[in-house]
Amino acid sequence: MRDQCIHSADYVESKSELQKKQSIAVIGSGQSAAEIFYDLLKESDSHDYSLTWITRSPRFFQMENTKLTLEMISPDYIDYFYKLPSNVRQSIIAKQDSLYKGVNASLINRIYDLLDDRRSRGRQNARLITNSELTACHYDRVDDRYELRFVQRDEGVQYTYITDGAIFATGYTQNVPAFIDGIRERIRWDDNAHYRLSRNYAIDINEGEIFVQNAGVLSHGLTNPDLGMCCYRNSCILRELTGVEHYKIEQRIALQDFSVPETDAFVKIPLEAR
Structure with a gap:
């Protein structure tokens, strides 16, 4: 050395x-x-x-790793986070340092x-x-x-x-690998030259041909690089590739609601009408 x-x-x-x-x-x-x-x-x-x-x-x-906090690493939170506006997602990620x-x-x-x-x-x-x-x-x-x-x-x-x-021990930066150059025109990119991921982890223009792992923090949140969610992500991608759910994909495991509950007891009010 x-x-x-x-x-x-x-x-x-x-x-x-x-x-x-x-x-x-x-x-x-x-x-x-x-x-x-x-x-x-x-x-x-x-x-x-x-x-x-x-x-x-x-x-x-x-590191903050209490049980309710760890529910932010779940399919429930992915669904919630993915639907938020891009600027809101970026703001949330910037405030989640204590989680990782x-x-x-x-x-x-x-x-x-x-x-x-x-x-x-x-x-x-x-x-x-x-x-x-x-x-x-x-x-x-x-x-x-x-x-x-x-x-x-x-x-x-x-x-x-x-x-x-x-x-x-100062962390890592993400770079697009050189082998992507040959298929770059098939990939969807955001304004900052990052992959634009679909909910199913596809990044291609047809949303079902090219999939990525550990490259979508800004779209899927902290669950994306988490190793504990690898099996979930792999199961989702395998289902998209084959059309068959070979492994059961859990939809809801959290004990808390991240969004406003969809029941009659909770009524959404637009902010400007408060």
Whole structure:
């Protein structure tokens, strides 16, 4: 491996080389960052490196995963979300960070307990830093180390941190793969050059020939990339391709209503008439 600045997706392959360094920084505070930090923390004694976990977030957030909240990852919520206007969907997605950008509570607690235990034994070779946004990264090839520059927004100051290795658990960007070029004219696109998905996950102009997975957050909501909904999506796509429902597709599993109930007890009133 040429250097030690890696993305979290490459952590497993890079771990052994990374642990030869004297200092390691983990950037980001989502589930992947937490799992990597915890894994390195457990083995830091045997490899004798220092470990620093840095995030721009004001704290290390717990992912919101109570049972009623998790009902937003359901066929019921897909139907509700898909029917909303595009601008409303975008606004909703922007407010749902806590549903997928935090860390599960059990892992946060395990990290805390391990840090506390290490402190009681005089092994304080790990540091956690919040409110710090990474603005620059410079690799010094002579010294084989990195100079990371951060801004602490609350205090209004910049600072640098020198580390031998760095792991960036900063998420992913979606790009249209090159192999799509050959069928681009058959695909429906929105104004921002994103796939325009039908409710059945088709993106072609005939709405039944080209299907996608994990590419429709703005149309289907957070259920689209969720791995727990893979079987549901696959069942829907298989039904569209074959015309047969090979696997039962659940329509309603939520205990709550996301839209105004369609019963006589609930009467919709236009906003301008309130």
